[in-house]
Structure formats: C-alpha cells, structure tokens
Amino acid sequence: MCPSVPLPSPCPPGILFPYSSPQLWGRAALQPPVLLPTQRRTFSNNKILVELDTSSGVATMKFKSPPVNSLSLDFLTEFCISLEKLENDRACRALIITSAIPRIFSSGLDIMEMFGKSTEHYAEFWRAVQEMWLRLYGSSMVTVAAINGSSPAGGCLIALSCDYRIMVENPKYVIGLNEAQLGIVAPFWFKDTFVNTVGHRVAERSLQLGLLHPVTEAHQIGLVDEVVPEEKLQEKAAAVVAQWLALPDHARQLTKSMMRKAVLDHMLAHREEDIQNFVKFISKDSIQKSLSMYMEMLKKKKS
Numbered sequence: 001m002c003p004s005v006p007l008p009s010p011c012p013p014g015i016l017f018p019y020s021s022p023q024l025w026g027r028a029a030l031q032p033p034v035l036l037p038t039q040r041r042t043f044s045n046n047k048i049l050v051e052l053d054t055s056s057g058v059a060t061m062k063f064k065s066p067p068v069n070s071l072s073l074d075f076l077t078e079f080c081i082s083l084e085k086l087e088n089d090r091a092c093r094a095l096i097i098t099s100a101i102p103r104i105f106s107s108g109l110d111i112m113e114m115f116g117k118s119t120e121h122y123a124e125f126w127r128a129v130q131e132m133w134l135r136l137y138g139s140s141m142v143t144v145a146a147i148n149g150s151s152p153a154g155g156c157l158i159a160l161s162c163d164y165r166i167m168v169e170n171p172k173y174v175i176g177l178n179e180a181q182l183g184i185v186a187p188f189w190f191k192d193t194f195v196n197t198v199g200h201r202v203a204e205r206s207l208q209l210g211l212l213h214p215v216t217e218a219h220q221i222g223l224v225d226e227v228v229p230e231e232k233l234q235e236k237a238a239a240v241v242a243q244w245l246a247l248p249d250h251a252r253q254l255t256k257s258m259m260r261k262a263v264l265d266h267m268l269a270h271r272e273e274d275i276q277n278f279v280k281f282i283s284k285d286s287i288q289k290s291l292s293m294y295m296e297m298l299k300k301k302k303s
C-alpha cells in the first residue's frame with residue numbers, strides 16, 4: 001500500500017500526475033536514511049531486461065531485441081509495462097536506459113509496423129508510440145539514456161525523453177531524427193521534445209535535412225550531454241544519477257513537470273487527432289512507396 005505522503009500545496013496541474021501517482025513522489029527520499037544491504041530485483045521479458053538495485057533506488061533497463069532493438073508493437077507494450085512497474089515501485093527513484101545489443105541503442109520505430117497493415121493496426125501502433133513517450137517524458141523518476149550505439153528516429157526520441165543523455169564515443173555511431181530521409185515527417189511532439197533539448201534553430205535544420213549526427217557533433221549541438229569511452233558508460237551514468245538523486249524528489253519532480261508540462265499537455269489535448277493524422281498519412285500510397293524503397297535500400301546496403 002502507498003503511504004499517504006503530503007504533497008506541496010497547491011499542486012500544479014503537472015502532466016506528470018496522470019502518469020505517475022502523486023502519493024508515490026516522496027518515495028525513498030522520505031524514508032529514514034538506513035543503510036540497507038545491496039539488493040537486486042530483476043524482471044525480464046523477451047525484449048527488455050530490468051534490474052533494480054533497491055538499496056540505491058536505481059533501475060537499469062537493457063533493450064535486448066535483436067537484431068536492432070526496433071520499436072515494434074510488442075516491444076513498445078513491454079517497454080510501457082516495465083516503465084509502469086518501475087514508476088509504481090516505491091523503491092525505484094531513477095532509471096538508466098541502455099542496450100544489450102552491440103553497436104545499436106535502438107533503430108527506431110519498426111518500419112514493418114507501418115507498412116502494408118490495416119488502418120486499425122496503424123492506430124493501435126501509434127497509440128503505443130504515444131503511450132511510450134507520455135510515460136517516459138512524463139516520468140517522475142530521474143531518467144538517463146546511456147546510449148551505447150546508433151539511435152535514429154524513434155531511438156533518438158527515447159533518448160530525448162530522458163533527463164540526461166550520455167553517449168559512447170565511437171565515430172560509427174549516429175543519432176538524430178532522420179524521418180525526412182525516409183520521406184516521412186516527425187510528428188509535432190517528436191519535434192517539440194527535440195526543440196526543448198537543442199533549441200529551435202538547430203532542430204529546424206536537423207529535422208528538415210533528416211540529419212543523423214555523429215557523436216561529437218551531437219555533443220556540440222546539445223543533443224547529447226556527455227560523451228564517454230564505452231568502458232566508462234555505466235560508471236558515468238551511475239554518477240549522473242547520484243548527482244540528480246541528491247536533490248529532494250518533490251522539488252526535482254515539480255520542476256521537471258513545470259518544464260515539460262506544455263508539451264505533454266499539447267499532445268494529450270490532440271492525442272486522438274494525432275492518431276487520425278498518422279493513420280491518414282501512413283496509409284497514403286506515396287508514403288507506403290517511400291517506406292518500401294527505404295527498406296529495400298537497407299537490405300541492399302548489406303549485399
């Protein structure tokens with residue numbers, strides 16, 4: 001049962017509220033500072049592995065969906081379930097997201113979910129994409145993306161939705177919202193999340209050109225906050241989390257809510273319309289043709 005933790009009053013109508021239970025916001029921070037032995041709780045499905053260290057309150061989530069951690073409907077569903085579990089767990093205050101697949105953080109939305117399917121399927125898929133973003137961008141946990149590989153489009157969105165991004169320095173890795181290169185358009189809430197991170201001018205150029213930025217450039221434009229060698233990634237992520245967790249949960253959470261509220265509110269107010277727009281757009285013959293050509297190009301690249 002959740003303890004009844006008094007919230008600062010009056011509570012701002014932060015968008016975090018529908019997605020995280022206000023009673024839980026005090027979490028570990030409000031408990032007496034007793035030294036607990038390190039304890040790990042693990043849960044897993046065939047796409048995602050989560051390990052929660054209950055003594056520090058930090059969970060690590062590893063994407064493990066070969067070959068490229070693409071965000072299929074199944075993956076998104078498992079991702080949302082895992083996020084919900086952690087959000088509702090009083091022992092969890094922070095989340096590090098990383099990949100168990102070498103060289104790839106996530107290849108973005110699974111293109112096969114947007115190709116040759118029924119309008120009902122497109123609507124269900126898009127609702128799942130929205131749900132994932134609402135949960136992650138609106139999370140009351142400290143969230144850090146430990147980006148250990150390339151992260152195009154939807155993969156970049158996951159990183160952008162976290163509070164902090166650390167990327168492995170490797171000249172082969174790229175990150176960005178490259179939708180325009182596929183002949184599709186990043187929806188307004190992808191764009192807003194990007195703008196909130198890198199600013200309007202950088203976002204405008206990057207989105208119009210569908211740029212995938214090499215790591216050093218991503219760092220220069222503020223798309224990632226830090227760049228580290230592979231072997232330092234987990235240590236750095238843990239240090240960043242510790243710094244953020246040193247603040248009182250309620251102050252950090254209310255500040256986060258204040259910063260993200262407008263964008264989250266905007267999407268919630270237009271959620272159904274956004275689904276209809278997606279279905280209409282993705283069902284067009286010209287868009288289906290672009291996606292088909294893109295998949296062909298990916299396959300040709302291999303041979």
Ligand SMILES: CC/C=C\C/C=C\CCCC/C=C/C(=O)SCCNC(=O)CCNC(=O)[C@H](O)C(C)(C)COP(=O)(O)OP(=O)(O)OC[C@H]1O[C@@H](n2cnc3c(N)ncnc32)[C@H](O)[C@@H]1OP(=O)(O)O
Binds near residue numbers: 295
């Ligand atoms: C008006 C507007 C209104 C509403 C909105 C409308 C529009 C819709 C917006 C939709 C937003 C979309 C977001 C997205 O995320 S789209 C996906 C973008 N992703 C990419 O462009 C990445 C493509 N992939 C790659 O670049 C490479 O695969 C990658 C990730 C760098 C890895 O390279 P490599 O290790 O060499 O591996 P392969 O290329 O050989 O890939 C292995 C295998 O995986 C398949 N694959 C790769 N990516 C995807 C994917 N995203 N979805 C599905 N499948 C993928 C690839 O084809 C290979 O398959 P194979 O069968 O050949 O083994």
